[in-house]
Amino acid sequence: MTDxxxxxxGFLVGVVVSVFAFAIPVIGHIGAGLIGGFAAGYVAGGGIGSGAWHGLLAGALGGLVVAILLAIVVTVAGVAIGGPFGLLGGAGVFAIGAVIALLLAIDSAIGGAVGGLLN
Known part of the structure; x- marks a missing residue:
């Protein structure tokens, strides 16, 4: 069962660490995912599998929030500029963002597995 x-x-920890991750662009964001996933896995406990699941969800949630915000911006900009592509552009951005969010949540799952193991 998901906690x-x-x-x-894990999501909140990942967001807070991501704010500071801009100082070290690539390593910082990977580290933010690992730390956020670790926090989710540690709080959830239950071993490696449970920790990985909770870390994956925390990382994916962060990515989905970013995808939603970006889709809203693209939709509003598309409607403001005019033409029929405002809503379709936002939907496309969200779909691509959701897939990328799940791929980028892998580091959070790894951190979550370690957190679940250590709890």
């Missing part, structure tokens, strides 16, 4: 408190804690 949504653990997922939310």
């Amino acid at each position: 949504w408190k653990a997922v939310f804690v």
Whole structure:
């Protein structure tokens, strides 16, 4: 069963660490995913599998939030500029963003597995 408190804690930790990750662009964002996933896995406990699941959800949640915000910006810009592609552009951006969010959540799953193991 999913512990949504653990997922939310991991998400918040990942967001806070991501703010500081801009100082070291590539390593910082990977580290933010690992730390956020670790927090989710540690809070959830239950071993490697449970920790990885909760870390994956926390990382994917962060990516989905970014995808939603980006889709809204593209939709509003598309409608403001005019033409029929405002809503379709936003939907396309969200679809691509959702796939990328799941791929980028792999580091959070790894961190979550370590956190679940150490709890």
